[in-house]
Amino acid sequence: xxxxxxxxxxxxxxxxxxxxxxxxxxxxxxxxxxxxxxxxxxxxxxxxxxxxxxxxxxxxxxxxxxxxxxxxxxxxxxxxxxxxxxxxxxxxxxxxxxxxxxxxxxxxxxxxxxxxxxxxxxxxxxxxxxxxxxxxxxxxxxxxxxxxxxxxxxxxxxxxxxxxxxxxxxxxxxxxxxxxxxxxxxxxxxxxxxxxxxxxxxxxxxxxxxxxxxxxxxxxxxxxxxxxxxxxxxxxxxxxxxxxxxxxxxxxxxxxxxxxxxxxxxxxxxxxxxxxxxxxxxxxxxxxxxxxxxxxxxxxxxxxxxxxxxxxxxxxxxxxxxxxxxxxxxxxxxxxxxxxxx
Amino acid sequence: xxxxxxxxxxxxxxxxxxxxxxxxxxxxxxxxxxxxxxxxxxxxxxxxxxxxxxxxxxxxxxxxxxxxxxxxxxxxxxxxxxxxxxxxxxxxxxxxxxxxxxxxxxxxxxxxxxxxxxxxxxxxxxxxxxxxxxxxxxxxxxxxxxxxxxxxxxxxxxxxxxxxxxxxxxxxxxxxxxxxxxxxxxxxxxxxxxxxxxxxxxxxxxxxxxxxxxxxxxxxxxxxxxxxxxxxxxxxxxxxxxxxxxxxxxxxxxxxxxxxxxxxxxxxxxxxxxxxxxxxxxxxxxxxxxxxxxxxxxxxxxxxxxxxxxxxxxxxxxxxxxxxxxxxxxxxxxxxxxxxxxxxxxxxxxxxxxxxxxxxxxxxxxxxxxxxx
Numbered sequence: 283x284x285x286x287x288x289x290x291x292x293x294x295x296x297x298x299x300x301x302x303x304x305x306x307x308x309x310x311x312x313x314x315x316x317x318x319x320x321x322x323x324x325x326x327x328x329x330x331x332x333x334x335x336x337x338x339x340x341x342x343x344x345x346x347x348x349x350x351x352x353x354x355x356x357x358x359x360x361x362x363x364x365x366x367x368x369x370x371x372x373x374x375x376x377x378x379x380x381x382x383x384x385x386x387x388x389x390x391x392x393x394x395x396x397x398x399x400x401x402x403x404x405x406x407x408x409x410x411x412x413x414x415x416x417x418x419x420x421x422x423x424x425x426x427x428x429x430x431x432x433x434x435x436x437x438x439x440x441x442x443x444x445x446x447x448x449x450x451x452x453x454x455x456x457x458x459x460x461x462x463x464x465x466x467x468x469x470x471x472x473x474x475x476x477x478x479x480x481x482x483x484x485x486x487x488x489x490x491x492x493x494x495x496x497x498x499x500x501x502x503x504x505x506x507x508x509x510x511x512x513x514x515x516x517x518x519x520x521x522x523x524x525x526x527x528x529x530x531x532x533x534x535x536x537x538x539x540x541x542x543x544x545x546x547x548x549x550x551x552x553x554x555x556x557x558x559x560x561x562x563x564x565x566x567x568x569x570x571x572x573x574x575x576x577x578x579x580x581x582x583x584x585x586x587x588x589x590x591x592x593x594x595x596x597x598x599x600x601x602x603x604x605x606x607x608x609x610x611x612x613x614x615x616x617x618x619x620x621x622x623x624x
Numbered sequence: 625x626x627x628x629x630x631x632x633x634x635x636x637x638x639x640x641x642x643x644x645x646x647x648x649x650x651x652x653x654x655x656x657x658x659x660x661x662x663x664x665x666x667x668x669x670x671x672x673x674x675x676x677x678x679x680x681x682x683x684x685x686x687x688x689x690x691x692x693x694x695x696x697x698x699x700x701x702x703x704x705x706x707x708x709x710x711x712x713x714x715x716x717x718x719x720x721x722x723x724x725x726x727x728x729x730x731x732x733x734x735x736x737x738x739x740x741x742x743x744x745x746x747x748x749x750x751x752x753x754x755x756x757x758x759x760x761x762x763x764x765x766x767x768x769x770x771x772x773x774x775x776x777x778x779x780x781x782x783x784x785x786x787x788x789x790x791x792x793x794x795x796x797x798x799x800x801x802x803x804x805x806x807x808x809x810x811x812x813x814x815x816x817x818x819x820x821x822x823x824x825x826x827x828x829x830x831x832x833x834x835x836x837x838x839x840x841x842x843x844x845x846x847x848x849x850x851x852x853x854x855x856x857x858x859x860x861x862x863x864x865x866x867x868x869x870x871x872x873x874x875x876x877x878x879x880x881x882x883x884x885x886x887x888x889x890x891x892x893x894x895x896x897x898x899x900x901x902x903x904x905x906x907x908x909x910x911x912x913x914x915x916x917x918x919x920x921x922x923x924x925x926x927x928x929x930x931x932x933x934x935x936x937x938x939x940x941x942x943x944x945x946x947x948x949x950x951x952x953x954x955x956x957x958x959x960x961x962x963x964x965x966x967x968x969x970x971x972x973x974x975x976x977x978x979x980x981x982x983x984x985x986x987x988x989x990x991x992x993x994x995x996x997x
Contacts, residue, residue, distance in 0.1 A: 338892060340888065340891060340892055367894050367895075367896060368894065369894070370891070370892055370893065370894040371892060371893030371894030371895070372894055375892070375893065376889070376892040376893075378885060378888070378889050378892075380885060383884065383885040383886065384885040384886050384888075384889045385886055385889070386886040386890070386904050386907075386908070387886075387908070388907040388908055389903070389904070389907070397890075397893070397895065397899075397903065398893040398894075401893065401894050401895050401896075401899070402894060447889070450889075450893060451893075453893075
C-alpha cells in the first residue's frame with residue numbers, strides 16, 4: 283500500500299452550544315491514498331463534513347480537541363493560518379454542496395474562478411488567468427466558455443454553476459479534492475452529468491478525492507474506499523466492493539437495506555428505525571444500539587463502546603461492532619432481498 | 625440546417641459508443657451496487673464522458689439561440705440597478721437638480737456675477753465714477769432690486785454671488801464629510817462584523833460611546849479648541865461624529881454575509897481575510913453604504929449650516945450657507961431675502977439628496993421588485 287497523502291488520526295472536534303458540548307467528531311482516523319476516491323458516508327449530523335472541514339480550518343466555531351491531520355509530513359491542524367491558506371484552494375481544494383449559494387452574486391464567473399487562480403499564482407497576468415479560466419470551463423463542459431466567462435452566477439443554471447464550482451476547485455491542480463455533497467442540491471439528471479464532470483476532473487488533476495455524501499449510488503459510482511460514519515465516529519471502513527457486498531456493521535447494512543431498488547417488487551422501503559442520537563448526550567455503550575437489529579437487549583452493547591476491529595484479508599476492513607461476525611449470515615439475506623443475480 | 629445534420633448523426637454515434645463504454649464500466653463496478661437508484665440513473669446517463677456541449681440537447685439549443693442572437697444580453701447587477709433607478713422619476717429629477725447645483729458650485733467663479741468679497745465702494749473704478757458711493761452705500765440698507773437677483777447685503781455685496789460661493793463651501797464640506805465618514809464607518813463596521821468576538825465588542829462599544837456623545841455640544845467644544853473657520857477642520861470634526869450609524873449598518877450586513885456559502889467557498893479557495901472583505905463582502909454591502917452616504921451628505925450640510933449659524937463653523941469672509949443665514953437674521957425681518965435664499969438652497973439640496981438616496985435604496989436592493997409609476 284502506498285504512503286497516504288492525507289492521514290487523519292484521532293481527530294476529535296467539539297462545538298459549544300447552549301445545550302452543552304456537541305461531540306461532532308470523536309476519534310476519527312482514516313487515510314487518503316494518492317489518486318483514490320474515498321467516500322465518507324453517513325446521515326446528517328454524523329460528522330462527515332466536520333471531520334474534513336476541520337482539517338482545512340474551515341469550522342471557526344468548532345474546537346479541535348485532539349488529533350492530527352498529516353499532509354505531506356505536516357500536521358495541518360498545527361499549521362499557522364497563513365500556511366494553511368496557501369494549501370487551501372491550492373493543493374487541497376473544495377467543491378461545495380449548494381452551487382446556488384456558493385458563488386458570489388456580484389462577481390462574474392470568470393472573476394471568481396480567475397481569483398482562485400490568482401490567489402495562488404500572484405504573478406500570473408490577467409490574460410493568462412483568463413485563458414486558464416476558459417480552459418477550465420471547457421474542461422468541465424460549460425459551452426461557449428469564452429462568452430459565459432463574463433456572465434454572472436444568476437445567468438447560470440444549477441448544473442452549470444456546479445460545473446463552475448468544480449472548475450474553481452481544480453483551478454490549481456490540487457492533489458486533494460474535497461467534494462462536500464457535490465450532487466445533493468441538484469436534480470437527478472444533472473447529478474448524473476456532474477458525476478461525469480467529477481470523473482473528468484479526477485482524470486485531469488489525478489487528485490485524491492474525499493467524497494462526502496449520503497448518496498450510496500454516488501459512492502458506488504465513484505468511490506474506491508468507503509468510510510461509514512455514525513454519531514461522529516467511524517463505524518466501518520473498507521473498499522467499496524466489500525462495503526456493498528459484505529458489510530460488517532449493522533448500520534451500514536441498514537443504510538443499504540433502506541435504499542429504493544429498481545429491481546424486484548418492493549412495496550415498502552426499509553428505513554432504519556429510530557433517530558440518530560443527540561450528540562450532546564450519546565447513549566452509553568455503542569451509540570447505535572437503540573436502533574440496532576443485532577443488539578436487542580444484549581448487555582454488552584449498552585455498556586461497552588466497541589473497538590474498531592479488522593476483518594478479512596489484511597487489516598483493510600474495519601468495523602466497530604461487538605457482533606460483526608453475525609452479519610455474514612444476515613448479508614446473504616440482504617443480497618437475496620436486493621434480488622441481485624450476483 | 626445542413627450544418628446541424630452531421631452533428632446530430634455524430635451525437636447518435638457518440639451515444640452508442642458511450643453505452644458500450646458505460647456497460648463495460650458497470651462490469652467493473654461492485655455487484656451489489658447495481659440495484660440502487662442513484663447508480664442506475666448514472667448508468668443511463670446519455671451524455672458523453674465529459675458532458676461535452678455538443679452532446680447535450682439543452683446546450684445545443686442554447687448554441688442555436690446564441691448564434692441567432694436570441695439569447696438575452698448579459699446584464700450585471702449594476703445594470704439592473706441602473707434600470708430600476710431610472711424608473712424612480714423623483715430621484716432622477718433630484719439627481720439632475722443636484723448635478724446642476726454641483727456644477728454651479730464647481731464653476732462658481734464663472735457663474736457668479738461678482739466675487740463673494742466684492743464690495744462696490746472698495747472698487748476704485750466705481751469710486752471714480754461716483755465719488756458719493758461710500759456715503760450712499762453706508763446709508764443704504766440691503767436692497768432687493770432688479771440688478772441683483774438675490775439682492776444685496778448690508779455691505780452692498782451681491783447676495784447671489786455669496787450664496788453661490790457659500791454653496792461651494794458647504795458642498796465641499798459635505799462631500800468631504802461623507803467620504804471620510806463612509807471610509808471610517810465602513811472600515812470599522814467591516815472589521816467588527818467580519819472578525820466578531822472581542823474585536824467586534826471593542827469596536828462596537830467605542831461606536832456606542834461616540835453615539836452617546838451629545839453631538840452639538842461636542843462639535844462646539846471641538847471647534848472652539850481646534851480653531852474655527854477652516855472648512856477642512858469643520859469637515860474633520862463632522863466626519864469624526866458621522867461615521868457611527870454606518871459602522872453599525874455595515875457590521876450588521878457583514879454579520880449576515882459572513883455566514884454566506886460563497887464567503888466560505890472563498891475561504892476554502894485560499895483567499896486572505898482582506899481579500900474576502902474587499903472582493904466578496906464589500907460589493908455585496910455596497911447598496912446600504914451608498915444610500916447611507918447620500919444621507920450623510922444631507923445631514924452634514926444641515927449640521928454644518930447649524931454650526932456656521934451658531935458662529936462656530938466657517939467664518940466670514942468665507943461664505944457658507946449657514947453663516948449667511950446667521951448674518952442675515954441679524955438684520956431683522958425686513959431683509960427677508962438674506963435668510964430665505966440660502967435657507968431655500970439648503971432645503972433644496974437636502975431634499976434632492978434624500979430623494980436620490982431613496983431612489984438608490986430601491987435600485988440597489990435586489991429584493992425590491994416594486995415597479996414605480
